Amino acid sequence: EVRLLESGGGLVQPGGSLRLSCAGSGFTFSTYATSWVRQAPGKGLEWVSTISGSGDSTYYADYVKGRFTISRDNSKNTLYLQMKSLRAEDTAVYYCAKSIGGPRSGMDVWGQGTTVTVSS
Amino acid sequence: EIVLTQSPGTLSLSPGERATLSCRASQSVSSSFLAWYQQNPGQAPRLLIYGASSRATGIPDRFSGSGSGTAFTLTISRLEPEDFAVYYCQQSGTSPWTFGQGTKVEIK
Numbered sequence: 001e002v003r004l005l006e007s008g009g010g011l012v013q014p015g016g017s018l019r020l021s022c023a024g025s026g027f028t029f030s031t032y033a034t035s036w037v038r039q040a041p042g043k044g045l046e047w048v049s050t051i052s053g054s055g056d057s058t059y060y061a062d063y064v065k066g067r068f069t070i071s072r073d074n075s076k077n078t079l080y081l082q083m084k085s086l087r088a089e090d091t092a093v094y095y096c097a098k099s100i101g102g103p104r105s106g107m108d109v110w111g112q113g114t115t116v117t118v119s120s
Numbered sequence: 121e122i123v124l125t126q127s128p129g130t131l132s133l134s135p136g137e138r139a140t141l142s143c144r145a146s147q148s149v150s151s152s153f154l155a156w157y158q159q160n161p162g163q164a165p166r167l168l169i170y171g172a173s174s175r176a177t178g179i180p181d182r183f184s185g186s187g188s189g190t191a192f193t194l195t196i197s198r199l200e201p202e203d204f205a206v207y208y209c210q211q212s213g214t215s216p217w218t219f220g221q222g223t224k225v226e227i228k
Contacts (some may be wrong), residue, residue, distance in 0.1 A: 037165075044166060045157070045208050047217040061216045062121070095164055104212040106155035106170030108177070113164060 002026040002109050004096050009114030016086050016118070022079040022096030022111055030054065030074035033099040035107060036081050038092035038116075048094070049081065055093045057103060064090075085117045122147050124209050124220035132228040139196040141223045143209035148189045153213035156185055156194045159222075160205045168207075169194060199225070 008020040022034070036048040049070040050059045052090035058070050069082040079096050093115050123146040132141055143154075150170040157165040166175040169185035172192060182197040194204055204227050209220040 044206075044222045045210070045219045047175070047210070047219060050212075050217065059215050059217070097165075100167075100170060100176075104153045105168050106176065106210075106212075106216075107157075107165075108167045108170075110164035110166070 002098070004098060004109055004111035005092065006096050006111040006114035008043070009094065009116045011119065012086055013120050014087060014118055017082070017084040018086065018116060020081040020094055020096075020114060020116070022081075024027070024077045024098065027098070027109075029072075029077040032101065033103040033105070034072065034079045035097045035099065035103075036068075036070065036079075037095045037097055037107070037110075038090075039095070039113075040089070040092040041042045043092075046092070050099070051079070052103050059103060084115070086116075088118050090116060091118045092116060121216055122149060122211055122218050124218055126207075126209060126220035126223045128223060129221075130224045130226060132226050133199055134228045135199050135201055139194075139199055139203070139225055141194040141196075141207055141209075141225075143187075143192040143220050145190040145211060145216050147214070149211045150191075150213040151188050153211055154162070154185075154187070154192050155212070156183075157208045157210065158203075158205050159208065165208065186199060187220050196225075210214070223225045 035050040093113040098109040154172040156169040159165045
């Protein structure tokens with residue numbers, strides 16, 4: 001079974017840092033681009049970042065550029081999102097998602113999400 | 121940034137009826153990079169359509185996508201009880217990728 005499992009969410013103070021992880025299983029992890037998508041409470045989906053299967057190419061939403069870093073360790077089948085300078089508006093459920101193929105293709109497998117709360 | 125505007129915001133229909141959801145883009149989007157997702161409360165999104173008109177694996181054929189350029193449509197031919205949910209379109213042709221604000225399909 002193809003699965004993604006996020007971890008690392010929690011409560012962090014404004015200005016703080018957090019690293020999210022997403023472990024993939026049931027597929028050849030390095031073959032597929034993977035992304036982070038977030039959803040603030042009661043709001044819609046918001047794309048955050050995408051990384052190619054090899055890790056050579058990365059893409060970011062403007063509102064996280066310079067603060068968040070996406071990376072992957074294909075030897076561990078794991079995707080990461082390093083978040084720093086967190087703001088209250090970063091509070092959301094963060095989903096990782098696997099693409100059908102390259103970075104621009106649809107996202108066909110999603111994790112269950114991990115909750116990030118930025119508050120003092 | 122390409123803004124995707126979905127309409128209507130809420131669609132009130134009965135089971136068995138046809139649902140037509142619209143997604144309009146502020147700039148032309150390559151059809152190859154337009155997707156539709158379904159989300160039920162408390163659950164992760166599910167990919168329905170990619171490449172504007174290709175059904176994802178396991179998606180029933182009552183779901184279909186069409187359109188090109190700046191106008192795209194998701195059609196559900198006959199609503200089943202499990203189809204009442206929120207639907208999002210998303211473009212990944214031009215960075216930053218963007219989602220529409222969603223259309224809620226509710227039971228009338």
